[in-house]
Amino acid sequence: MLTIRVIPCLDVRDGRVVKGIKFQGLRDAGDPASRAADYEAQGADELVMLDVSATPEGRATAVETVRHIRAQLSIPLTVGGGVRALENAGALLDAGADKVAMNTAAVDDPTLLTRVATRFGAQCAVVAIDAARRLDGEGWEVVTRSGKHRTGLDALAWAREAADRGAGEILLTSWDRDGTRSGYDLDLLGAASRAVRVPIIASGGAHAPAHLVEAVRAGADAVLAASIFHDGDWTVDAVKAAMAAAGLEMRR
Amino acid sequence: MKPIVRVVRTGTANLASVVASLRRVDAEPVLCADPALLRAADRVVLPGVGALGAAMGTLQGDLGDALRARVEAGRPTLAICLGLQLLLEGSDESPGVPALGLVPGRARRFDGDALRVPQLGWNRVEPDAGCRLLEPGYAYFAHSFYLPDAPEGWAVARTTHGVTYTSALERGPVLACQFHPELSGAWGLGLLARWLEA
Incomplete structure (x- = not known):
């Protein structure tokens, strides 16, 4: 049966990894390709690279960064940030991404998902959904533009529409939990996993292996985490060992 | 000298x-897209990667004939993911489109209420005793269609996602994998290194 995927996330700005200061033993901890190879060696099942460059020049380097990572990496790579058009997706896939994640651009124009899925296959098309609990507490709404804009769009309805339009996977981030280190939003994960049939990657809030285990029990098929690995407290292998000890099916 | 491997440019696949x-x-x-060179x-x-119908569009005529000739003659050939399904008679993904017809069988869609589709992630590959290249282990899969039964004349590996199905085939130096060895x-x-030696 399918194992649970553990997916470290690299935030990259202008070709450099921007998070993670305590990284030991790497010649260049800010080099995305070195960091990616190290995660693979630790047992990462997949990687996500999020381009957080603020300028067009910075974003242009993302394709080069993907090329450098791919030359060393033998596991799947999803790239997000700045995928606004079919051509962006094509350039990243050509450079060595296996999937592209679309967020704000897909909300602004949902046909982008359909076009990417039709051209490159549903397994290449990931919809990244940033969800925040509604201010009245009833359900979740989609937020875009790095959380600056509350769309009013129901997150579960958007997840269903995105899957119908061809997204092969959902990267679901709880905007309420992101950066809090208090664990994933389990209610959100449970509701989303019942709402769609495509796999769900949990994101936002992880800080200990117990959080990852909870997310899987709530319905996630994969767990994305950044600070838990970047801070150097846990290796991927140690996290996977803890998850296996909790009874989950892991690739070891 | 490094061994040269010609990678078929079907126009639909992500090759990096x-x-x-x-x-x-x-x-x-x-x-390479030149039938004579292939x-x-x-x-x-x-x-x-992509849909079978679109890929078969580019494998009509000489390109498809070149692949047929290779597989029938047992020349070293590795088919990956959709590549495996292209060797079959057809797929429910593109009902009216005949595939290369080199391996008996037809691809079906994963079905079942509790099942995630597509299958995305790492799953166990269990080769039968006749396999020479395939070894047991975890491989990375990304697909919605699968080959249910083991075709006659091939050593196979099996994987379970809701159903137990045929996840790889080998016969001499001809190897077809539903999973992605390049991402595993x-x-x-x-596996790639053993195929290069086969």
């Missing part, structure tokens, strides 16, 4: 990961 992984096992990948090449990889870490690179 295949090319990078072949370089890592010390081969020299060259993209027919004569020492080694050919048929990658595949050290285990996948090991």
